[in-house]
Amino acid sequence: MNPLDNPWYISELHIFLRLMLALLLGGLIGLEREQSKHAAGLRTNILVCLGSCLLMMLSIYGFSAFVDEPNVRVDPARLAAAVITGVGFLGAGTILFTGKSITGLTTAASLWVVSAIGLAVGAGFYFASSVTTVMVLLTLWAFNKLEKRYIRAKKEQLLKIEATDQAEILRSINTLLSDKQIVIRKMLLQEGEDDHDTGRIVLHFHILIPKSEPLFALLEHIKHLEGVHWVSSE
Known part of the structure; x- marks a missing residue:
């Protein structure tokens, strides 16, 4: 063959x-x-x-x-x-x-x-x-x-905010995020662990932030809210 x-x-x-x-x-x-x-x-x-x-x-x-x-x-x-x-x-x-x-x-x-x-x-x-x-x-x-x-027009971020323990700060942050069309997926409230942190809380926000919204600008806005001591993102 x-x-x-x-x-x-x-x-x-x-x-x-x-x-x-x-x-x-x-x-x-x-x-x-x-x-x-x-x-x-x-x-x-x-x-x-x-x-x-x-x-x-x-x-x-x-x-x-x-x-x-x-x-x-x-x-x-x-x-x-x-x-x-x-x-x-x-x-x-x-x-x-x-x-x-x-x-x-x-x-x-x-x-x-x-x-x-x-x-x-x-x-x-x-x-x-x-x-x-x-x-x-x-x-x-x-x-x-x-x-x-x-x-994938939005990306997920974790915001950690230490603030004075008062209901006003929650309303301020919620209003700010709503105005910027940022969706809150989950929120956790944690009390200060050290003695000198008495009266302070740490807020954990899992958010969906539009890619058009600069993260640094958002952190600056939150940082200047009354009652906020520090803010970080992951």
């Missing part, structure tokens, strides 16, 4: 072309992640895509010598399934829990998609892998712009 007509055969030229395409497509996504200062950047995405492509070709063509063996069953998808599982552990390393939020989910998802692109290139799905790369770049770049502008 002509090797070119054998579905279990691949030439060295096609091996090289598939690896180069995996490098290019993984690099395009990695470049976007690198510019956004994420943990998994250019080199990580290239390596994941290249490794996935190589394992896919190994899964399909690497055991071609055993195809005609009567007691051997060749499954081209077996190594591909193992790659997806392995990339899950790699993606978990990019996810961080900071106490207030979880970061790195998008980077972990991008690594998973990059591995799928590498598998697709290794299997010869050039059109599907190329279109997926364009869609991933569109999602990471264009949709990120839309999300920042329209969806």
Whole structure:
């Protein structure tokens, strides 16, 4: 049989072309992640895509010598399934829990998609892998712009305010925040712990502040309210 007509055969030229395409497509996504200062950047995405492509070709063509063996069953998808599982552990390393939020989910998802692109290139799905790369770049770049502008228009802050224990200060702070369209998510009132803090309270405000509102200006306004001793933000 002509090797070119054998579905279990691949030439060295096609091996090289598939690896180069995996490098290019993984690099395009990695470049976007690198510019956004994420943990998994250019080199990580290239390596994941290249490794996935190589394992896919190994899964399909690497055991071609055993195809005609009567007691051997060749499954081209077996190594591909193992790659997806392995990339899950790699993606978990990019996810961080900071106490207030979880970061790195998008980077972990991008690594998973990059591995799928590498598998697709290794299997010869050039059109599907190329279109997926364009869609991933569109999602990471264009949709990120839309999300920042329209969806994540407010950011959460924790304000700590030490003030004289009186109801008037609560009304003043509440009025100030309302005027600036700042949403109070949660409030905690804590009495002064030291002896010299008698008559003082520490207020903890979890707020949603519009990005158009400068945080420093807000702190200055609160600081100059009557009865406020100090204010800080986290």
